[in-house]
Amino acid sequence: MFIETEATPNPATLKFLPGRDVMAARGTADFTTAEDATGRSPLAARIFGVGDVARVFLGQDFVTVTKTDGAEWQMLRPRVLGAVMEHYLAGLPVMEGADAEAEAEDFDPEHGEIVDQIKELLDTRVRPAVAADGGDIVFRGFREGVVRLHMQGACAGCPSSRATLKHGVETMLRHYVPEVVRVEQVEA
Numbered sequence: 001m002f003i004e005t006e007a008t009p010n011p012a013t014l015k016f017l018p019g020r021d022v023m024a025a026r027g028t029a030d031f032t033t034a035e036d037a038t039g040r041s042p043l044a045a046r047i048f049g050v051g052d053v054a055r056v057f058l059g060q061d062f063v064t065v066t067k068t069d070g071a072e073w074q075m076l077r078p079r080v081l082g083a084v085m086e087h088y089l090a091g092l093p094v095m096e097g098a099d100a101e102a103e104a105e106d107f108d109p110e111h112g113e114i115v116d117q118i119k120e121l122l123d124t125r126v127r128p129a130v131a132a133d134g135g136d137i138v139f140r141g142f143r144e145g146v147v148r149l150h151m152q153g154a155c156a157g158c159p160s161s162r163a164t165l166k167h168g169v170e171t172m173l174r175h176y177v178p179e180v181v182r183v184e185q186v187e188a
Contacts (some may be wrong), residue, residue, distance in 0.1 A: 013154040
């Protein structure tokens with residue numbers, strides 16, 4: 001099994017591409033602690049088990065891993081590669097039980113058509129670019145012209161994520177959806 005790695009815009013995060021589906025059509029999963037992964041994702045739990053891992057994000061066909069502040073990729077990268085390879089060679093599932101949890105979305109039902117437009121733009125124009133960098137962007141709500149989005153994976157904590165939201169996503173949404181006044185980043 002050959003696993004590729006790619007740098008991301010976040011220097012603390014690497015993208016691992018195992019050459020096979022990770023979450024496929026089930027969405028994404030973001031784990032910020034080993035406890036979050038335990039009982040939910042054998043793959044994420046195994047990656048946390050190598051030590052020096054602060055976050056594991058599971059995308060469609062990739063895994064992004066964020067290291068702790070004191071860790072060095074030179075030492076950590078081979079350990080993560082080994083954990084991912086061992087997981088797939090053992091034939092274990094990526095997720096156990098329920099798939100990635102769906103978070104509640106906050107919006108007024110009368111704005112359903114606007115929300116559908118926002119989601120369509122995010123899915124077709126933003127998410128593919130963000131996924132290429134090892135992350136994801138998730139719609140969390142729309143109230144009083146404010147779109148609330150959650151950044152995951154390599155994008156969570158990335159120094160350029162706020163600029164991406166303000167200068168890229170907000171500008172695009174305001175152009176195509178006049179009801180959008182601004183975009184805010186929310187945590188979970």
